[in-house]
Amino acid sequence: MTKMRVLLVDDEAEFVSALAERLNLRGFDVQAATSGEEALEKVNAFSPQVVVLDVLMPGMSGLEVLKRIKKTHPQVQVILLTGRGSWDGIQGIREGAYDCLMKPIQIEELMQIMTSAVESGGQNRAEEGV
């Protein structure tokens, strides 16, 4: 079985590096980016199956990155991370994100959502729930 390719995007380098290593330990093929621009480059180069994306970043915001990814790579599943939940999350889900998680996250929950995102192959969770 091939490893799931995951791209982690967050401006907090400490957060990204630690989470990347933990996912690596659990058998994911993980790459990290600390800005929106870097994330878009890596989506092209690495072509991940799932992008875990922080909403609130300096420079290009997570929502902007999400829009661009969905334009160029609609098959890529995006899971949003947010420190304040609510409004960014719902905006993101409208823009095509699969789900939105509140920081700090539980790694088991993240893995579960990533797995179901890849398995669902396109739909976001709200639609799936119907």
Place this chain on the structure above:
Amino acid sequence: MFGWLKDKLTGFAGSLRDLPDYTESPERYKALRRNIIILMLLITLVPLFLMGLINHYLYRLTMQEEIVQPVKLLVNKTRHSFELFLAERLSAVSFIASSHSCEDLANARNLSHIFTVMKKEFSGVVDLGFLDPNGVQVSYDGPYRLQGKDYSDQDWYKETRVRGSYISDVFLGYRKLPHIVIAVERSGIGATTCLGCVLRATIDTNRFMELIASMRVDPASDVFLLNKSGVFQTPSKFYGQVLETFPMPLPPLSYEPNVVDIKDSLGREVMITYAYFESLPFILMVVKPRSQVMQAWYTLKTEAFFVFAVGVLIIFVVIFKLVDKLVKRLEESDLKREAAYREMQESSKLASIGRLAAGVAHEINNPLAIINEKAGLIKDLVEFTPDFPQKEKLLPLTGAILQSVDRCRTITQRLLGFARRMDVSIQLLDLNEVIEEVLGFLEKEALHRNIDLQLNLAKDLPRIASDRGQLQQVFLNILNNAFDAVQDGGKVAITSFEVDMDTVGVSIQDNGQGMTPETMAHLFEPFFTTKKGYGTGLGLSITYGIVKKLGGEIKVKSQLGAGTTFTVFLPKKALALAGE
């Protein structure tokens, strides 16, 4: 970031500063009620009193005029009769005196003949006598033996000699019976021996009584004739007999019938109608007790007073009731306004606190996430490396860190939950989680009151897109009501379930007191409350508003004494409705 926080704080403090003072004391309404009542009573009663007084005086005047006028007429008429009667007798005596010679008149037989004719023609004549110039009665005819009597000392005789003719007051004279004398001096025509001779006739006062009786006054009234010295010429019912003196001062001179109101010698209020005779020394007087005169007026007055009193009473009652109702309404509406204002104030306060909390939570969540991942990584490294030295010591340490992070996360999420109470913000959420969060607030009370909380949450309930904060509010309100409804040791059951493809439901059932149909009918109306004293009546109306806003529905079933069940139906996607 700190600038943003500072802005929030300043805004929040500002909103607190601008709150108006809404302390309304019950005294304010008492004073208001008193003032309105006084004002309305003044406005209505003062003109009524004035009108009443004016009418009272006008009516009294009119009534008095109406009562007095006939009496005056009667007095006038009777006086006339008296005058006519006496004038006639005087003319007759005058005629006899002039038409007969002294010799004829001095002759007893002739005089007797004249008297007989005169008695036939003129009623009331008692006797007839002829006096020589010395005042000695030389001839006489009548029932008494008065021939030869000397009248030269008597007043009437002297007056007659001076004036030529005279009508006397009533007096007793030689016969000792009341009578009046009409006397005429023979004029100097004819024999000189006749100079100074006087013809006189006596008139019975019975005739006066007849005239008075013909007035037909009522029994309570008194009619009599006085002379100008106040001596009774006819008997009075109340004040004295003939020739006694009238016991009160005489009224002022008036030839026209006049009325005076005085207190008589018997202490009664009386109305005296009187007229002085123009050519004779008499006063005709009618005395009526005022109480009797004004009988009709008193009746009218009593009736008018009764109507007035009833009117005033009605005005009082109506004004009191009306003002009471008015002020109560005012008080109620003030209370409602105040409650609404407080609610608004509370909302804006909550909103400010919420935004502040959201900012803080977010700031904390990021470092918390780093701690979480770092500690998680340490734990992973320890776990994934076989035979890691001091593994047993490190694993609990990292576990403790992760647990603490989890606690912090719970706190920040609760803070964020409050933050979203005010703004509709749709997110994917687990309804069971929301319910558990809300129960977190009520656990203490349930424990304290020994309330049996039964949770039947559907395990496979799909996540729905809705507003977490608003739903927390909804369930908190309904659960609060359920807790209020049950006794200590009561039961509250919460069930979540999937209704169909689009809808999920949560029912909250209590075994409390239940509701009457009246309460049910007003349940979701703003300001309707059964919690006298501490409810604003807004909880369920807000709840209803939120559920509608989220595209859902609330159903209520209740039986008095058995309990109430609220069921909230929510669409799985509130996106379309609230996605502004």
